[in-house]
Amino acid sequence: MNLSAQEPLQVIWKHSLRARRLALRIAPHEQKLVVTIPQGCTSAQALAFVQKNHGWISERLKKLEKAPSFSANNTILIEGTPYRIVHSPEQLGGAWLENDRLMVSGDAAFINRRVTDFLRSHAAAVLKREVQSMAQHTGLRPTRVDIRDTSSRWGSCSSTGRIMLSWRVIMAPELVRHYLIAHELSHLQHMNHGPLFWQCVRSITPHKTQAEAWLRQKGPLLLQAR
Known part of the structure; x- marks a missing residue:
């Protein structure tokens, strides 16, 4: 075609x-x-x-x-904030945030992998903490939270109560993360997208409309980023 x-x-x-x-x-x-x-x-x-x-x-x-590329001098989003990838081959430590930069050490051939590893690790820490906070607030407690590498959806909730979130969610701003987590936690009560499900989502987060608009505009690019 x-x-x-x-x-x-x-x-x-x-x-x-x-x-x-x-x-x-x-x-x-x-x-x-x-x-x-x-x-x-x-x-x-x-x-x-x-x-x-x-x-x-x-x-x-x-x-x-036009999707972001995890290579030197490119800009990527981390928690919705832009950071420029700076290669610093003489330093040690893999990858770390320094002001408005994401510093990456070592050989240039490993920049992409080190940026990806940093984002996945950062996502595991931040997203699990945010899920736990919302779970305590709402009483909707998943049996398990997994951070996975998915490029077609942001998250899912199984019938056993296990929530999965894409590590790429860490690139989205806080209001979008809040909505996505609320969406998956709501599935613990309603394993569908019926009226009661959306009522539950809206009772947890006020960001549905704004977050969905952001995801329509930015989401496809972030799912493609690598």
């Missing part, structure tokens, strides 16, 4: 018994288009749906092309 003068876009046709309607998403790292096809939908209908949304797909791909 060609959407520009660049390389053709690979399309993954994903048939689903659970899906209720046709849906599109871009797999960020691979830059592939994933088309979810519900039961009873024909191939012709799916293709027409993709063609109809040609503009949306093109715009999303343009945004992904």
Whole structure:
């Protein structure tokens, strides 16, 4: 499938018994288009749906092309604040924050890995603390909190009460993190997205509208950052 003068876009046709309607998403790292096809939908209908949304797909791909890169002199967000990655090869310590900079020591070949390791470690400390704080405040206590490397969603909650958050959430500002955590904790009471679920979310956080707007605008880029 060609959407520009660049390389053709690979399309993954994903048939689903659970899906209720046709849906599109871009797999960020691979830059592939994933088309979810519900039961009873024909191939012709799916293709027409993709063609109809040609503009949306093109715009999303343009945004992904501008995703942050974890390399020297680039700027990334940490807890919503911009930090410039500064390579300091003569120093020791891996990666650390220093004023408005993220310092990275060692060989230049390991900058990306060290930035990623720092963000994952920082995310584990900050996000787990924020989940614990909200859990104590609301009485909604997960059985476990895991920080994972996901590039298609920000978090999830299992039927056993285990909450998963993407380490990439650490790049979002506090109000967005507050909303995402409230969202997953609300699933401990309502394993769906019905009216009672959203009522629970709103009772925990006032940031739903603002956070969702931020995620629509910035989220795809952060999921692609690496």
